Amino acid sequence: MNTIDHFHRRLPDYLTELRTLVAIETPTGHTAGSEEAAEWLSERLSSFGELSHGQLTGYGPLLRLRRPGTDHRVMLLGHLDTVWAVGSWPELWRKTDGHIFGPGIYDMKGGLLFILELLRWLESTGADHPTLDILINPDEEIGSPASAEVIREAAGKNDLALVLEPSTPDGIIKLGRKGSGEFTLNIRGRSAHQGVEPELGINAAVEAAHQVMRLLDLQDSEAGTTIGPNVLKAGTASNVVPDHAELRIDVRAWTADEQHRIETELRDLRPILEGSRLELSGRWNRPPMEVTPTSLAVFERARAIGADLGLELKWVRWGGSSDGNITADAGTPTVDGLGPVGEGSHQRIESIDVDALPARMALFAELVASLAEPVGSSS
16 A cells, blocks of 8 residues: 555544544643643554653643654654634634634644654554654744743754644745744833823823834845734823833844844834833744755655655745744754645634645655655665
């Protein structure tokens, strides 16, 4: 039986398990949901290697499975959490025109189960494979604040990282990602009665508006650097000059140089209205994931495997960030986007393409098995 046929045969069971996992709602920080999902996964993973549980306060379990193989060490990385609050999807599973919709099905519970299907395939075929270090965390969607150092430490002990985030809607693999960060600008003014003596106030909302326009000037479209002043809160009543505003800012850049430039510019912001004050907090939570010769070589191997499976693979640099940014920053070549084909990450149309699943699972399985020998070996 060839690999695609194997995963065609496995598809009904895969979808049954995926439906169960999607129904366990796991928004970041919902520890009860994360613990339930981790327990469900643990029951299925434990027979395939040495399974350990960490506990990240406020987020839930971190799972790590080690499976011995050849001397080549490969890390597989995924996350349990989603961006969807409990109850935000009235239908947790809906199939229409070959796509299945649900919270986190594309980002990234579908990819998580690729790992489980890989382990079953390796067990059933007896295929050679690299030593696998599988890590599944519960806090990726907010920048992995509690798990980043664990990921970084683990990546440093592996030769390669493969990330089971979804592919692009066109099935394209991700070899580069922007670095990302979140900063908060607190703006202090002075309150006053809007009708009686507004001239005595310092309007923090107006100061915030000035700063928004300044932030947009810092973007560099040619360099791919974006700044999103996306959340603004100010004021308590329409007849009171607001004395405080809070502006949350999303920042993205392809290179470390651009990250440094933007952070310097943010810290150099100065108020426009006399008497107002600015206080900046926040950080870059993920460095850029840059393309390396090894990640390119792994992609070329994947492309050759894909061609035999009827897939025409391409790679791209992607604006969104993932834990692959962390593994890459640890010096570990990283290939991302090896999960399902679908669309709608972080949107109400989040879904996976059912017909594409067997070939994508076969691609992942054969790629991992091929890495029993590292790229560039003489085998």
